[in-house]
Amino acid sequence: MSDSEQDAMTDVAIVGGGLAGGLIALALNRHAPDTRFVLIEAGKVLGGNHRWSWFESDLDAAGKELLSPLRQTEWHKGYEVRFPKYRRKLDTGYRSMSSGDFHEALSRILPEGSLVFNRKASAIDARGVDLDDGTRIKARTVIDCRSFTPSEHLRGGWQVFLGRQMRLDKPHGIERPMIMDASVDQVAPHGNGGAYRFVYVLPLGAHDVFVEDTYYADDPMLDRGALSARIDQYCHQHGWQKGVPVGHEAGVLPVLTGGDFSAYQNEVRIDGVAVAGARGGFVHPLTSYTIPIAVENALAIAAEADLPGAQLAAMMEARARKHWRSTGYYRLLGRFLFFAADPERRVNIFQRFYGLRPRLIERFYAARSSSFDKVRVLWGNPPVSIHRAIAAMFKRGKPLKTPTQTETPA
Structure with a gap:
């Protein structure tokens, strides 16, 4: 971006x-298309180092059309889950996209001069953005899409993961994703008690496989060495030990069980600046799922692209408050997970859930559960005691004010 463009x-x-x-x-x-915009990224690439996945049913026609220019891996034969008591195949189509493909497509599609890399925003206000090199980008509307900020006003636990993509020396023979293999050991990798743990497997090509070790725990410690060793062990058990690593991802995501969302909005608000993404509270509280929510917000913002900044900011705050209210049920389930079940028995909650109807499961992940769905998830033989479930309903959880990624040395 030239000096004249910056001014x-x-x-x-x-x-x-x-x-x-x-x-x-x-x-x-x-x-x-008549809207002039600039996308400012502090790093070298868009999307960081991530992989996003979603069910075919998560997006409507407009959402699918928006993502159509982005390279996606598709599985039309459905997916599998595995638990200590059963293994199940579900027929819902599944899709996945890497951040590398996300970056490549947007770099190719978006107008020349609209992308700014390696520039961190040192200050943001309703009239523009100050960059760390001293330049200023003036704007009618500013949208803050920076990362989630840990806050004492939000409470819950953590989802910790490490993933590795490998190119094997022979075909793996997997036809569909294993989105949750919870038949594995349920002990936290750093030896701090139990945790709900599962392995996530994506067959990305005849020789390419992505394996991710994930667990729900009370603290945000990411032990790369322990998780990498667990991936090694899992791959060895499946005959995948002869492979070349070609990619990886790691992260720590909040699992929301409650909090004062109005106070959180006051904490992150910059007058006249719209807030989107995880920073705005636009995540699935229990699964950290984002694709359906991010797509809906992007289309809503594009439809109101002519709004002055203050009005767009108010619109996004209202959408965030509506999202918080509509996802209260999932925060309740999060409290059951963390406060009503012993850590090593948290697997029972998901084991029971994945025995329900496929369409109910789809709506759950998209945060669109019907009233009947909500009753059905809780009705019947519960995986936790009634007494502990009632007690969990009134617990608040730990403040999410610790760093979202605490790592032990590899």
Whole structure:
């Protein structure tokens, strides 16, 4: 970006080139082509180092159309889950996208000069963005899509994961994803008691496989060495030990069980600046699922691209409050998971859940559970005692104010 471009007024400045910011830029480009925008990313690439996956049923026609230019791996034969008591195949189509493909597509599609890399926003206000090199980008509307900020106003636990993509020396023979193999040991990898743990497996090609070790725990410790060893062990058990690593991802995500969302909004609010993505509270509280929510927000923002910044900020705050209210049920289930079940027995909750109807499971992940769905999940033979479940309903959980990624040395 030249000095003249930096001094010029743009219509929309998007701060943060992750999933939320990138999809907003894509939606503006496709549905509001006269809108001038700039997408500012502190790193070298868009999307960081991630993989996003979703069910075929998560997106409507408009959402699928928005993602259509982005390279995706598709599985039309459904997916599998595995638990100590059973293994099940479900017929819902499944899709996945890497951050590398996300970056490549947006770099190719978005207008020349609309992407700014290796520049961190040192200050944001309703009229523009100050970058760490001293330049300023003036804008009619500013959208803050930076990462989630830990806060004492939000409470819950953590989802910790490490994934590795490998190219094997021979075909693996897997036809469909194993999105949850919870037949594995349920002890936390750093030896701090139990945790709900599962392994996630994606067959990305005849010789390519992605294996991720994930667990729900009370603290955010990411022990790369222990998780990598567990992936080694899992691969050895399946005959995948002869492979070359070609990619990886790691992270720690909050699992929300409660909090004061109004106080959190007051904490992250910058007057006149719209907030989207995880920073705005736009996540599935229990699964950290984001694709359906990010797509809906991107399309909503593109439809109102002409709004002044203050009005768009108010619109996004209202959407965030609505999302918080509508996802209270999933925070309740999170309290059951963390406070009503012993850590090593948390697997029983998911084991029971995945025995329910496939469409109910789909709606759950998309945060669109019907009233009947909500009753059905809790009705019958519960995986935790009634007494402990009632007690868990009134627990608040730990404040999510610790760093979202505490690592032990590899």
